[in-house]
C-alpha cells in the first residue's frame with residue numbers, strides 16, 4: 389500500500405489548519421489506497437535552514453546539521469506520496485513549510501513522488517496563490533505536483549460541528565485528489581523501481597565537467 393504523508397504546513401496557535409487537517413487525514417485513511425501518517429510541523433520544530441555540503445554527509449543517509457533534520461529527511465524519504473495542507477501567507481506558502489521543504493532538498497527526499505495540495509484561507513482566495521507557488525517549489529525538488537487540488541475559502545465556516553465540510557464541492561474535490569494521488573503514487577513507484585536517472589543538477593554538473601575536460605589541452 390502507498391505510504392502517504394500528510395504535511396500540516398502551519399504551526400501558529402489558533403490555526404485554522406486544525407479544522408482542515410483532521411478531515412483530510414480521516415478521508416485519506418478511509419480511501420483504502422493509503423497507509424496514512426500525519427506530519428504536523430508543530431511536532432517538527434526544524435531549525436532555520438542552515439545546510440551545506442559539509443553537513444550533508446552520505447547523501448543516501450544524510451547526517452545534516454541536527455538529528456531532527458536527519459529524522460525529517462528520513463520520514464520524508466520514506467513516503468510514496470504527499471498531501472500538503474497549506475494556508476496562504478502573503479500570497480505564498482507559510483515560511484515554516486518552505487523551510488521544511490528546503491531542509492531536505494539536497495538529499496532529494498521528495499524526488500519522483502507526487503505532491504497534492506489542500507489549501508484554505510480565511511478569505512475568498514482559498515490559498516490558490518499558495519497552491520500555485522507550492523507547485524513551482526516542489527518541481528525544483530523534482531517531485532510531481534498534481535493538477536487537482538482542494539481549495540477551501542472562508543475556512544472558519546467551511547466545516548460543520550462534526551468536522552465535515554459544509555460544501556459538497558469540497559468533499560468531492562478531496563475524493564478526486566485522493567484517486568489521482570493513488571494513481572500517480574502507483575505509477576511513480578513502478579517507475580522508480582524500474583530505475584531512476586541521477587538528479588538533473590548532478591547530470592548537468594557531470595556533463596559540464598566532461599565538456600571542460602575534453603577542451604583542456606593534452607600534455
Ligand SMILES: Cc1cc2nc3c(=O)[nH]c(=O)nc-3n(C[C@H](O)[C@H](O)[C@H](O)COP(=O)(O)O)c2cc1C
Pocket residue numbers: 398399400402403404405406475476477478479480508509510511512513514515543
Ligand atoms: C502572516 C499571514 C499572512 C496572510 N496572508 C494571506 C494571504 O496572502 N492571502 C489570504 O487569503 N489570507 C492570508 N492570511 C489569512 C489566512 O488565510 C488565515 O489567517 C488562515 O487561517 C491562516 O492559516 P492558519 O490559521 O492555519 O495559520 C494571512 C495570515 C497570516 C497569519
